[in-house]
Amino acid sequence: MIEKKQSKIRVLVVFGTRPEAIKMAPIVNELKTRKSIETVVCISGQHREMLNQVLDTFEITPDYNLDIMKDQQTLFDITTAILSKVQIVLNNVKPDLVLVHGDTTTTFATALASFYLNIPIGHVEAGLRTNDVYSPFPEEFNRRSVSLISTLDFAPTETARENLISEGKNENNIWVTGNTAIDALKSTIDPNYTDENLEWVDNRRLIIVTAHRRENLGVPMVNMFKAIKRVLDENEDVCAIYPIHLNPQIRKLAYSIFRHEDRIKLIDPLDVVEFHNYMNKSYLILTDSGGIQEEAPSLGKPVLVMRETTERPEGIKAGTLKLVGIEEESIYKEFSKLLTDHDTYKKMTKLKNPYGDGTASKKIADIIELNFRNKNN
Structure with a gap:
């Protein structure tokens, strides 16, 4: 003591x-x-x-x-x-x-x-x-x-x-x-929350994207963005919002790949209330972040983790997260699957969050x- x-x-x-x-x-x-x-x-x-x-x-x-x-x-x-x-x-x-x-x-x-x-x-x-x-x-x-x-x-x-x-x-x-x-x-979730970006979504399925890790700068991040673009191009009922980190390298990469994509909104970073409510309105989340892996399952949102490893294996074991790596094909494949395989998607939304109450x-x-x-x- x-x-x-x-x-x-x-x-x-x-x-x-x-x-x-x-x-x-x-x-x-x-x-x-x-x-x-x-x-x-x-x-x-x-x-x-x-x-x-x-x-x-x-x-x-x-x-x-x-x-x-x-x-x-x-x-x-x-x-x-x-x-x-x-x-x-x-x-x-x-x-x-x-x-x-x-x-x-x-x-x-x-x-x-x-x-x-x-x-x-x-x-x-x-x-x-x-x-x-x-x-x-x-x-x-x-x-x-x-x-x-x-x-x-x-x-x-x-x-x-x-x-x-x-x-x-x-x-x-x-x-x-x-x-x-x-x-x-x-203290942040409001079921009635909306704003102009969420109104832009309309009746489409909203995907939240975040990518900012140092180790993913360069080729891995290009792979992520290309995979996401391919999926959006193939699914007209899907749109994405990507609050881009302030890092100039990340912003340059994102704008270079998504500049002609009209179903992804590149926006400035959101405050915590905005971001939590965007997650709550989403269909699923693609991320290389850590905290989102813990938060999203409490909202019933499947998470695809664009990394080779995760320090949060409990979510993988519970089935609330799926590790999809940093290769374009693997991200494309798993992202597409969650959009088309409704049984797999539904199962991920119903699981208990292993990160607390x-x-x-x-x-x-x-x-x-x-x-x-x-x-x-």
Whole structure:
């Protein structure tokens, strides 16, 4: 049991990207309801505009902003900037626990700085593994590295917990909580939601596309886009919306392949409420993202994962996800099949989401209180 002398448990929550913010916002708001906890929020600014959208949605005002984002920033830039700037915050706040999420460079650098200062680390969404340190890059390295130094591990699934135990982690410091992404859906979905893009869909089947991973830039992403274009050309009752990442390389590729395709809308990134409701209105989703693999099954939406590996094998095993690789023919084949094989499609929509029931944030807050309950003794 961790013991301190302060009257309240001081928890510093640090995140920096849009996906992190979506998953950490429910925790922040849950922690703020606890009288025994003082919650301090620090954002790195690894993302800027996209991050601010999430903060506004969940009505979170950061106490600290490292503001590290710059044009064409590299992993070197992000890591060194966070290490130097977050040290000042850690020394000022003197937290009992630093709470980080998942596998971003913000998470890795913050955890490393906390370790250097001997501050306990709580790792949300701990234990995900592909067992290929270069896939996804650099996320697999980041999450493995944080696991080496974390104090409390909040695993979303039993599989994630078993991964941590197999690596030598103390099972008494690991809890299966579900994924906080499911918590976020509770406050964002509106059955009556619509806008001009959704009205454009009309009576057609809507496909949501996302593609942004570093390792997929170049030929793999061209393969994805060509496969999607072929399917759209062959199915007049199908249309797609692709909220394009701000990365200029991705945008250039997408516009070069889809510029003459009138049944795909290329739009700017959506805020969290918009995106969740677009998913809810969709027929199926093609993605190389991680969080969508957890969220979409709660909405009854099949997901085709355009990657060679996934750190979320529970969804594959449950049947809510299908790994389709990064080759044009394999993506084309599996995408076409879900549009024509109604039995397979229906089965994927009816399966239980293996990533939780929407109570992860409450469980995490309970665990933090439990582990610091003797701090006044």
